[in-house]
Amino acid sequence: MARLTLDHVTKSFADFDAVKDVSIDVGDGEFLAVLGPSGCGKTTLLRLVAGFEKVTSGEIRIGGDVVSNSGGSVAPEKRRVGIVFQNYALWPHMSVAENIGYSLKVARLDKAVARQKVEDALALVNLQGLGERRPANLSGGQRQRVALARCLVAAPSLVLFDEPLANLDVHLRASMEDEFAAFHKRTGTTIVYITHDQAEAMALADRIAVMDHGRLAQLATPRELYHEPANEMVASFISQGILLPADVLTGEEGGHCKVRVLGRELVVRCRPGERPRAAARLCCRSADIEISADASGFDGLVKRAVYQGGAARIEFVPAAGPDLTLHFEQPDPVVLESGAQARLRIKSGWLIPATGTARDDAG
Amino acid sequence: MSARIRESRGQEMVLTAVVAVVIVLLSLLPMLCLIKEIVAPGGVLSTVAVEAGLRSPATWIATWHTLVVGIGGTLLAVLSGTLVAVLVSLTDMRGRSALVLCYVMPLMIAPQVTALAWLQLFGPASPFLKLFGAAPPLGTKNPLYSTSGIILLLGVQYGPLVFLLVRAGLRKLPRELVEAARAGGANWFTVLVTIVLPLMTPSIMTAAALAFVSCVGNFGIPAFLGIPANYLVLPTLIYQKLAGGGPAVLGETAFLSVLIGIIAMAGILAQEVTSRRRDYRISSTSLPAEPYELGRWRQIVQAGMWLLIMLVLVLPLFGLVLTSLVPGYGIALTAKTATLDNYRFVLFEHDAANRAFFNSFWLSIAAAFFAVIVAVPVGYLIAWGKQRWVRLLNLSVELPYALPGVVLAIASLLLFLRPIPLTGIQLYNTVWIILYAYLARFLVLALRPTISGYHQIDRALEEAAQVAGAGLFTRMRTIVFPLVAPAAIAGGLLIFMTALSELTVSALLWSSGSETIGVVMFSFEQGGDSNYAAAMSVITVAVTFMLMLVTNLLAPHLPSGVLPWRD
Numbered sequence: 060m061a062r063l064t065l066d067h068v069t070k071s072f073a074d075f076d077a078v079k080d081v082s083i084d085v086g087d088g089e090f091l092a093v094l095g096p097s098g099c100g101k102t103t104l105l106r107l108v109a110g111f112e113k114v115t116s117g118e119i120r121i122g123g124d125v126v127s128n129s130g131g132s133v134a135p136e137k138r139r140v141g142i143v144f145q146n147y148a149l150w151p152h153m154s155v156a157e158n159i160g161y162s163l164k165v166a167r168l169d170k171a172v173a174r175q176k177v178e179d180a181l182a183l184v185n186l187q188g189l190g191e192r193r194p195a196n197l198s199g200g201q202r203q204r205v206a207l208a209r210c211l212v213a214a215p216s217l218v219l220f221d222e223p224l225a226n227l228d229v230h231l232r233a234s235m236e237d238e239f240a241a242f243h244k245r246t247g248t249t250i251v252y253i254t255h256d257q258a259e260a261m262a263l264a265d266r267i268a269v270m271d272h273g274r275l276a277q278l279a280t281p282r283e284l285y286h287e288p289a290n291e292m293v294a295s296f297i298s299q300g301i302l303l304p305a306d307v308l309t310g311e312e313g314g315h316c317k318v319r320v321l322g323r324e325l326v327v328r329c330r331p332g333e334r335p336r337a338a339a340r341l342c343c344r345s346a347d348i349e350i351s352a353d354a355s356g357f358d359g360l361v362k363r364a365v366y367q368g369g370a371a372r373i374e375f376v377p378a379a380g381p382d383l384t385l386h387f388e389q390p391d392p393v394v395l396e397s398g399a400q401a402r403l404r405i406k407s408g409w410l411i412p413a414t415g416t417a418r419d420d421a422g
Numbered sequence: 423m424s425a426r427i428r429e430s431r432g433q434e435m436v437l438t439a440v441v442a443v444v445i446v447l448l449s450l451l452p453m454l455c456l457i458k459e460i461v462a463p464g465g466v467l468s469t470v471a472v473e474a475g476l477r478s479p480a481t482w483i484a485t486w487h488t489l490v491v492g493i494g495g496t497l498l499a500v501l502s503g504t505l506v507a508v509l510v511s512l513t514d515m516r517g518r519s520a521l522v523l524c525y526v527m528p529l530m531i532a533p534q535v536t537a538l539a540w541l542q543l544f545g546p547a548s549p550f551l552k553l554f555g556a557a558p559p560l561g562t563k564n565p566l567y568s569t570s571g572i573i574l575l576l577g578v579q580y581g582p583l584v585f586l587l588v589r590a591g592l593r594k595l596p597r598e599l600v601e602a603a604r605a606g607g608a609n610w611f612t613v614l615v616t617i618v619l620p621l622m623t624p625s626i627m628t629a630a631a632l633a634f635v636s637c638v639g640n641f642g643i644p645a646f647l648g649i650p651a652n653y654l655v656l657p658t659l660i661y662q663k664l665a666g667g668g669p670a671v672l673g674e675t676a677f678l679s680v681l682i683g684i685i686a687m688a689g690i691l692a693q694e695v696t697s698r699r700r701d702y703r704i705s706s707t708s709l710p711a712e713p714y715e716l717g718r719w720r721q722i723v724q725a726g727m728w729l730l731i732m733l734v735l736v737l738p739l740f741g742l743v744l745t746s747l748v749p750g751y752g753i754a755l756t757a758k759t760a761t762l763d764n765y766r767f768v769l770f771e772h773d774a775a776n777r778a779f780f781n782s783f784w785l786s787i788a789a790a791f792f793a794v795i796v797a798v799p800v801g802y803l804i805a806w807g808k809q810r811w812v813r814l815l816n817l818s819v820e821l822p823y824a825l826p827g828v829v830l831a832i833a834s835l836l837l838f839l840r841p842i843p844l845t846g847i848q849l850y851n852t853v854w855i856i857l858y859a860y861l862a863r864f865l866v867l868a869l870r871p872t873i874s875g876y877h878q879i880d881r882a883l884e885e886a887a888q889v890a891g892a893g894l895f896t897r898m899r900t901i902v903f904p905l906v907a908p909a910a911i912a913g914g915l916l917i918f919m920t921a922l923s924e925l926t927v928s929a930l931l932w933s934s935g936s937e938t939i940g941v942v943m944f945s946f947e948q949g950g951d952s953n954y955a956a957a958m959s960v961i962t963v964a965v966t967f968m969l970m971l972v973t974n975l976l977a978p979h980l981p982s983g984v985l986p987w988r989d
């Protein structure tokens with residue numbers, strides 16, 4: 060088990076920064092998910108930790124030992140990290156058992172002991188009896204399990220996953236998700252888990268690091284990420300948050316303050332210490348929006364109504380802000396149609412903090 | 423309506439028919455002819471030729487020698503080619519493209535030129551050794567006139583062939599497979615031995631089979647190094663028999679050439695069998711692995727590689743140039759003795775050499791031109807055709823090249839020994855029979871790049887023209903040809919370079935008046951006029967280099983891998 064620390068890590072390819080000044084502290088036994096749009100540098104971050112890439116600046120520590128800094132880098136084979144690749148990367152010229160037992164063979168472990176460990180690892184991933192098969196003769200889910208077993212057999216202190224479920228179908232994904240969770244609970248291994256699936260990240264992780272253009276946008280628990288996004292990128296990336304211009308009218312009091320949005324005043328959640336300011340941003344979710352007939356609502360036009368079974372997704376353009384689009388779900392019976400006039404109300408929301416930076420609560 | 427259908431069908435059928443005729447003429451006919459001569463010489467079933475061949479001890483000695491140098495040369499080529507490929511592909515060595523260019527160069531130089539160059543380097547008359555006063559006394563046997571000399575040069579000649587194939591395989595090795603092993607605790611050397619090389623066995627096997635076929639069929643190296651030591655392999659045995667006995671011994675040589683064919687095929691079959699059991703198809707579009715950091719070893723490895731280049735390329739060529747500047751055998755080269763007389767002699771004074779330059783140039787141009795013209799429609803049928811027999815088509819075009827050149831040469835002789843029926847045209851003893859053999863042998867060199875060119879083109883481009891109403895021939899002319907032309911032309915240039923100093927085929931087919939550069943070079947060397955042979959070699963090597971540079975200009979328009987010397 061080991062703690063992983065990234066300290067102001069930057070990685071440049073030529074003059075392009077794939078990872079920019081990222082600091083993350085992953086606690087011993089923690090399950091950290093890394094989430095972000097395609098090309099934001101997730102894989103690069105993982106490869107830095109594994110030692111396949113060298114940091115341009117900054118420092119990486121595993122279990123207190125410096126493994127990478129601009130001065131040098133511990134070779135990947137000396138880091139004792141396990142890694143599971145998106146495309147499994149099973150060696151086609153070896154049987155399943157040979158694949159799993161590879162690291163034991165390299166470590167020159169006693170043959171009988173190694174065989175036992177391979178058996179145990181196969182049992183752990185429910186693949187008993189498949190040791191003699193070739194990877195080519197396995198299904199996608201089975202290959203994924205072999206890759207997992209191969210990485211676990213050496214009992215690494217830190218396990219890295221790069222989108223391990225991206226190639227699997229929905230059902231298999233759900234069951235593998237459960238297995239990962241169970242495995243984490245059982246072994247207490249520190250895990251860094253890359254995914255672009257928010258639901259997966261939320262379900263599995265203790266904390267989630269959201270990345271954007273190589274930077275760390277926010278590092279927080281799933282709940283906090285959803286309810287209290289630190290900046291506009293996170294707010295709109297997580298669960299398609301809606302961003303609305305707002306003026307803060309009162310200072311924070313008990314975690315709330317009063318703002319004016321689309322010409323209406325309402326009370327929203329905010330960080331402690333918020334002060335009145337103009338040109339702020341409010342983040343609300345579709346669940347925060349409802350149809351309203353009274354004076355607290357604002358008028359606008361239904362741009363689109365897409366029926367999705369049991370409810371419709373309504374896209375709405377407020378008259379007060381013609382270039383904004385709000386979306387929310389209206390359960391059956393759906394009454395709004397595209398082109399119709401409507402009046403909506405915002406129940407609540409989260410005021411994006413002024414600094415817009417990640418709050419380092421890694422502690 | 424139906425008239426239009428008929429028109430488009432008609433064009434397709436004309437194309438198919440033309441291609442079929444070309445293939446039958448160039449590839450199937452000579453092979454059938456050869457087989458007929460063995461089984462039924464003169465039209466009657468008989469085993470006389472086979473029995474006579476089997477009874478002759480010379481056959482068995484030459485077969486044994488062929489196997490020895492074939493296997494030895496293959497081993498050396500596989501070891502050196504794989505080692506260089508691994509170092510170039512997987513480490514952070516500097517100066518890679520220059521190195522690849524230099525290492526692959528021997529492949530573009532004719533084997534007999536390689537042989538000549540090395541002979542000049544180590545012989546007692548070596549102007550190079552004389553520069554240091556290190557030459558052995560005149561009359562000493564050149565150490566290269568030996569089995570190990572032949573094996574060494576075959577290894578040098580075909581190491582690059584192995585290199586190219588293994589390098590192509592290594593480029594496709596997904597980095598995750600290497601990284602998973604490193605994360606499992608394996609150091610670089612362990613990864614190499616347990617992951618990389620096992621995964622590369624299919625490439626290495628293919629390369630070994632190809633190298634074996636090339637070594638077994640090679641004529642230039644055993645001719646220059648083996649004949650003086652009376653060490654005969656099958657191709658040189660055939661040459662000697664034919665040179666001594668003429669058409670009378672054709673039956674006997676046909677048997678010997680089939681024997682070479684069988685040995686070569688055995689090599690290919692062995693590869694097929696072993697690789698069927700180890701089909702690790704790697705299907706991934708991942709990046710190649712990060713190069714291994716050699717650290718303080720880098721300088722040493724780089725120095726070692728350039729030393730290798732010095733040994734296999736620079737020194738032999740240097741020796742060749744020195745020899746071409748010496749006025750006569752055994753004379754030391756000094757500022758005073760250096761002369762361009764040898765060049766003047768071969769270029770302007772010696773009749774046969776003059777004719778040879780003329781013949782080789784126009785033969786190479788004709789072969790290249792024809793191959794480009796034919797490769798476009800044949801490639802079209804193979805790459806885009808829907809018919810099932812196209813695989814066979816591909817195979818039959820590859821056959822004359824896959825089989826040793828001697829086999830094709832004998833087959834051509836048998837085919838044209840008598841005048842062509844109905845027309846009475848006599849190709850035997852004219853330059854045309856050489857042209858025929860070149861066309862048959864080298865077509866595939868233009869076809870392969872053309873096919874990979876086709877695979878790179880979006881078929882929709884042609885289909886768009888089809889929708890616009892263009893018939894097959896119009897599409898070929900206006901859309902298809904311009905698109906694949908660079909690849910086909912690059913193939914044509916490769917053919918020109920290969921054919922220019924070709925020896926194997928022309929050594930068996932030439933007659934007075936139809937000498938080629940290779941043939942005249944060979945007879946100079948056999949007559950002891952190494953200086954003239956060296957001068958001719960230098961000229962052809964210079965032309966080849968120049969063409970390589972010109973071809974490089976096409977590089978941006980070519981599928982990768984078409985120009986072997988470009989990394």
Ligand SMILES: Nc1ncnc2c1ncn2[C@@H]1O[C@H](COP(=O)(O)OP(=O)(O)OP(=O)(O)O)[C@@H](O)[C@H]1O
Nearest residue numbers: 072075077095096097098099100101102103104255
């Ligand atoms: N070896 C490299 N050389 C140059 N640029 C690179 C290299 N590796 C990655 N990049 C660039 O760095 C950026 C981040 O890449 P990375 O693979 O980390 O993205 P990612 O977040 O994993 O994306 P995805 O979700 O699509 O896998 C990309 O713009 C990519 O093009």
Ligand SMILES: [Mg+2]
Nearest residue numbers: 101102103221
């Ligand atoms: Mg990625």
